Ligand SMILES: [Fe+2]
């Protein structure tokens with residue numbers, strides 16, 4: 017049966033779910049983002065303690081030292097829910113794929129001079145392992161974090177990082193005309209050459225960092241805040257200046273993605289810092305603890321790429337990072 | 352100009368894109384990086400033997416999924432614009448949607464979070480990536496369901512308080528405890544429970560007849576998210592089979608551990624699905640397939656074929672599967688009878704099926720239905736006609752494992768109730784069946800922690816000792832509960848039909 | 860019989876060429892239709908060939924596109940560019 021309703025008046029009883037009304041106040045129509053992220057993580061009546069963490073509940077706010085009155089305040093400024101996320105990325109993917117196929121078909125990277133090619137394969141290709149590390153860390157945040165806004169966004173961030181790693185793999189394969197040896201060599205560099213060891217140790221240390229918000233600060237703020245500009249701004253400029261305009265086509269995705277993901281990192285950290293002095297002190301302590309090591313690791317890489325200009329470039333990057341920190345309410349240590 | 356690039360096939364490309372990314376850590380011990388993948392006793396000699404069934408790169412994933420999402424949201428928008436709730440077969444149908452939203456949607460959320468931890472936790476890169484894709488898929492299922500139900504929630508009762516009753520309501524402890532049981536186990540048991548036992552073995556019983564039923568009953572929104580989610584599900588099912596084969600092939604010591612999990616999760620999943628069977632048999636005004644028939648197709652044929660295939664690893668049919676098959680003619684009737692008597696303590700409406708529906712049930716279930724359940728329904732109908740709608744006064748005793756009220760009967764005697772007791776540390780625990788008793792006795796430390804709603808209520812931990820207090824604590828109004836006929840949903844539906852100038856009370 | 864593999868697809872125009880291809884390539888396939896979906900059972904082994912789908916469709920087809928209409932399946936799955944095979948090994 018189907019009712020022909022042209023004449024009927026259909027009156028809605030309510031605009032949305034009760035928990036959304038509680039959150040936003042009476043009479044507001046929520047966005048799909050708000051409906052997707054508010055009120056979904058179980059809050060009470062946990063039946064069993066986890067065998068892998070018997071001190072805490074299945075979902076437990078105490079897996080970070082950050083204390084929030086409401087962890088749902090850690091919103092994603094991009095307001096991504098699954099649908100908007102995949103649709104946005106698939107658009108970017110389309111243009112990225114076009115770029116790749118143009119560069120590949122026309123052989124645009126082939127004319128690049130050998131020194132630059134060598135640099136790309138030694139600097140950009142091994143970085144796929146760091147992106148893979150970022151992927152793992154974001155799934156940690158997504159799994160053990162608290163409430164949906166931060167865990168959903170970390171899941172997107174995790175996917176993005178796997179995509180980044182795969183795009184870097186493709187760049188390597190274009191450079192080598194699909195000879196996988198270039199990847200083996202890059203992995204060998206990642207594992208063994210001194211200039212990568214600072215970063216690799218940091219990534220491995222991040223793998224055993226238990227506090228998920230600390231990990232968020234370390235990965236999505238500090239590591240990204242230093243290494244993304246180093247590679248996809250300064251190094252990219254270097255390649256472009258040396259006749260490698262095509263290279264910028266291959267890394268376009270990274271540039272756009274970083275602008276976007278930075279906004280998320282800044283705003284979530286800012287909200288936590290604003291919540292209390294205790295949170296602020298914690299985030300500052302994490303930044304003080306990790307930032308010098310991240311900078312030192314970047315130094316090792318920068319020296320290889322930029323030689324005598326490396327000090328300047330690293331300083332520029334750190335100045336930008338410190339400016340971001342001030343903006344989000346963090347006291348920056350004197351250098 | 353240069354040497355022509357070699358072509359890489361799909362498999363090679365996928366390998367390079369995924370596997371090569373991983374490395375053995377040296378600055379930190381691998382056991383500290385992956386602290387949770389050994390304590391269950393599963394032995395993995397070589398993670399590289401892991402076979403990825405679907406070889407999706409992230410960009411291909413974005414491409415397919417965005418296409419699906421565009422289609423899905425276009426339909427959800429049009430459902431809202433056109434008030435498509437008016438094309439459902441009957442407003443009773445919405446109670447099936449309520450069960451879904453109250454009980455199943457939160458499981459999608461938990462699957463999302465659970466697979467995130469596996470997407471970080473497994474030592475093998477291939478398995479990790481597969482779990483990551485599944486995690487984000489499950490987030491999709493959760494969100495698309497919320498968005499689909501958001502429109503229905505504007506009109507029908509029983510959905511608006513979902514985020515409160517999800518944790519608190521006694522009957523929703525059935526799905527909640529099921530999933531929390533899996534999530535609080537280690538990663539290998541979790542994936543065996545969810546990807547294999549639930550998604551591969553049993554999910555067909557959940558999605559296929561139910562979503563098909565939604566289509567048949569004119570529910571465009573559920574049909575759309577249901578089939579669309581199911582297209583991800585087939586990837587998950589393949590992951591489920593792959594992980595089982597992988598664990599079994601890795602070490603012979605894994606076989607008995609896995610057999611134990613299959614026994615446990617078959618039974619736990621089967622008990623949970625009783626609820627779905629009840630939706631199929633009773634809540635779909637237009638019937639697609641009975642529980643009995645679905646059980647025969649998806650378990651007795653397809654499930655058994657699967658276990659035949661696993662026999663070469665030394666895997667046997669899950670324990671108590673014979674009991675499940677013996678119960679196929681009664682479980683949904685026992686379940687419906689129970690919900691009927693307790694629906695004043697739920698955010699659902701229940702009713703006595705109309706005569707045509709009873710005839711259909713008789714035809715599907717035969718003599719047992721005619722001698723046991725039909726007379727019971729007819730008696731309750733008489734009471735209702737006299738204005739004495741039958742409800743129980745107190746909440747039922749529930750099984751300490753599956754959380755289902757203890758209404759099940761003896762495997763070989765459908766007239767005799769089954770209630771088994773196990774004593775642990777001086778406390779008696781009641782179970783509904785041999786299957787649940789085994790599960791309890793294998794892990795008493797786990798199940799003695801379970802939150803048992805009726806006990807909590809009578810101890811005064813749920814807002815007071817009466818059902819009235821309890822409903823308030825759940826944020827359920829009187830009007831959201833009880834008998835369907837005369838309910839707010841029913842009245843609204845009748846009003847819509849009257850406005851449309853159609854004859855009311857069309858035979859179901 | 861407990862030896863069938865199966866594949867279930869949405870019953871829509873996109874799936875039609877795939878269904879036709881399956882019927883052509885699998886002699887013992889049995890087609891069951893229910894609201895919104897088509898389930899195809901086949902004893903022990905079922906194959907979907909890209910070439911046949913392309914023939915039915917009249918243009919190129921990537922087997923991974925089956926994800927857009929796939930509902931469920933049963934059997935060990937193996938997939939490459941040219942075919943998807945579902946089978947039991949007993
Ligand atoms: Fe799902």
Ligand SMILES: [Fe+2]
Nearest residue numbers: 489550584587
């Ligand atoms: Fe799933």
Ligand SMILES: [Zn+2]
Nearest residue numbers: 750753783787
């Ligand atoms: Zn039980």
